[in-house]
Structure formats: C-alpha cells, structure tokens
Amino acid sequence: MSTLSTLSPQKILEAKIVSHCYFYSANSVKPSFFLPKPNTTSRRVRPLIYRGATGGAAAPEPQPMSVANMASSNVDGTDDRISRISSSIRVIPDFPKPGILFQDITTLLLDPKAFKDTIDLFVERYKDKNINVVAGVEARGFIFGPPIALAIGAKFVPMRKPKKLPEYSLEYGTDKMEMHVGAVQPGERAIVVDDLIATGGTLNAAIRLLERVGVTVVECACVIELPELKGRDKLGNKPLFVLVSSA
C-alpha cells in the first residue's frame, strides 16, 4: 500500500482501469507462439509447482511454493495438469501497448483437455466449501465462472467491469463494478473468478461490492497471477488461489 502514495492519481486510475493482463516488462520478449504442444517448448509462464526442466531453452529456475498452491494429496496428477495448462497459455508481446506482455488464455480454451483440467482444479478446491455464489468479472471471468458454478451447484453472478473513465471523472472514484440488485442475499458465501490478476484493482472492486451487500467472499480464484504487480496485497485479508504464476 505504501507504494500507492508515490503514484499520481492518474497512474492509480490507469492501474485500476487497466488491471487486466497488463504487465510492464523491461526485458526483451520472446516471440509468441500458437498453441504449443505441452512439454515440448520452453515455458514462458512458470507453473506454480516446479517439477524439473522441460525440453527446449534454459530450464526454469525452481520457484518457491506459493501460499496458494495445491496442497492436496493428488500432487502428481495436479502437476501434470498445471504444466499442460501453463504451456497452453500464449504470451503476446506489445499488446495492447508496447512493452506489455499480454497473457492470452484463448489458446487454453482451444485445448479441451487443458480447459477441463483448469475447471477441475478449481472445482476440486471449492466443491466442499459450501459456496453459494460464483461471481465472474466480465468478460473472461464469464468463461471460467459458469462451468465452476455448474459443477459445485452454486449460482453464477456476472459482474460488469468499470469502463474507461476520462481523466476529469476521477472525482467520482475509480472502483466501479456493477451487479444486479437482488442477485445475492446477505450471508451467502461467494468466490470471485477471473482469468488473471494483475494489480488487483478489479478483483478488489468486486470483493467490496459483494461485501457491501452482506456476502462473505471466501476466496478469489484466477488462472494466472502477475506477482510483480502485487495484486495479492490489494485484496487485503482475502485469500487468492491461482493456478499459474507468471514472472
């Protein structure tokens, strides 16, 4: 939070509005590829659980286990699934602006097994947690949220992201999230689903909106995390579960 005081209001607005998939990198970027076969190309997105080098370029260094890793008994099965998921995510340089590495999950959706594994990993985690509500943030949260909701028997609540505000609208605040009145009841338990967490601004807005109507947000669930942008900190005391951490 202390870093925010050094940022101008405009940068805060930018960070919150463009919280999806934006990653500023000073490193040279590798060329993108389209739907590589799993385990045959170098991983540009490091999996959460490290399991030795794949073929291709330099082996990724061992990553410390994140707080949100899968500590379940099925570690071996989970690891194969995670490596397939991470290798099916495509990285596009310089989109939407130069210097940004865009994490594209559409290639994951083109691999039915990887997509199914993604959903299964979330469902295994949440099916016994008595979750009533799965909230998904427009539009990529709409892709992952409903299958999870169907599998765990929860209702799906779509949430609209804030639109880009012009500079002079800063006075009205930056955390705007829309949800239907009456979609959720006080006391319900919810998870918030999105494809990626960057700065955490969008997820934070979703959490605050749900809590304002009396819902307990149990956890946030994302496919990808960009740890350098420290989105996890912005969620405060809410736990975050991700499958893939992209450094």
Place this chain on the structure above:
Amino acid sequence: MFQDITTLLLDPKVFKDTIDLFVERYKSKNISVVAGVEARGFIFGPPIALAIGAKFVPLRKPKKLPGKVFRQEYDLEYGSDCLEMHVGAVAPGERALVVDDLIATGGTLCAAMDLLERAGAEVLECACVIEIPALKGRERLNGKPTVDSAYESRKFMVKRLLIEYISSIFLLYLSMMRRSLVLC
C-alpha cells in the same frame, strides 16, 4: 424491452437444465468448435464445449483479441458493429456451433457465421436461449445472401435455431418466479 438471462443463472438447476438441453442435442453431432459471442455467449458456450469435448472460440468486439484476427462488420439498426475471431483458432473442415444468449435481428449471429466460414469451418447450427420472433432473426440466417464468390459453388446450408423448447421452459420459470416479462 430487455430480456435478461441473468435470473436464469441464479437458479443452478435451471442453468444446468439449459446446458443439458444443448448438450443432449449436440453431443453426438461430432462438433469440434463451439463459438461464443461476447459477452453472454461466453456464459453458455464454455459449459457446452466442455461437455461435448469441443474447443471454445470467443468472438469478441474489436481490439479485445491480441494477435492476428479475422474481422467481420455487420449492420445495426443504426450504424454498424464488428466482431473478431483469432486467425488459426479454427481449422478448415471443422464442424462448428455458434452460441449466444439471445437472437434479435440475427445480425450478430450472421457475422459470427461469416467469421467461422471464412476460416473454413462448417457451421452446423446456431443455438440461443431466447428468440424474439417479431424481429425475424431466423429468416436472416436462413436466407443469408452470399457475397464472396468463393462460396457460390458450395452447397446451400440451412441454418436452424433451437429455441422454442428452451424459451418455453425459460418463460415458465419466469412466470413461476412472478417476475414481469415484456415480450415484444
């Protein structure tokens, strides 16, 4: 008059039944691609794709998809809009399904079919939860004129919609929940 499927999503059993109805219809049709139109097609498309083992291809508004895209413009009542699809997402010869929550004039679905056919896929059917029959979207899909000369030699394909059964269930559900529904 705005038909809202979000109330359907709040009832897990009804949502599951909706998906099951689509899955039962398409699971043995050898469909390899389910294309969903942004954004509410993203809610119904992926569960259907997962259940029938097909890949899911998002069709999005301009400038949302990174990398190389096909772009298809279509007319609105006032002005025009545009849909995009990734190049390489669909291979020639694949059998495809287009999913959206609602068909009104049929403009968006026509653009979606155009995108898939430009990539070489065969669009089997369009599937929607709700139809607004007064807007005659179905006719626009069936009698769609082809502009590209490369298509003239292809067989004429009839595009059909599955909606009456599902929309009747949806209306029954809504009436049971005593919400007002205005039909146009």
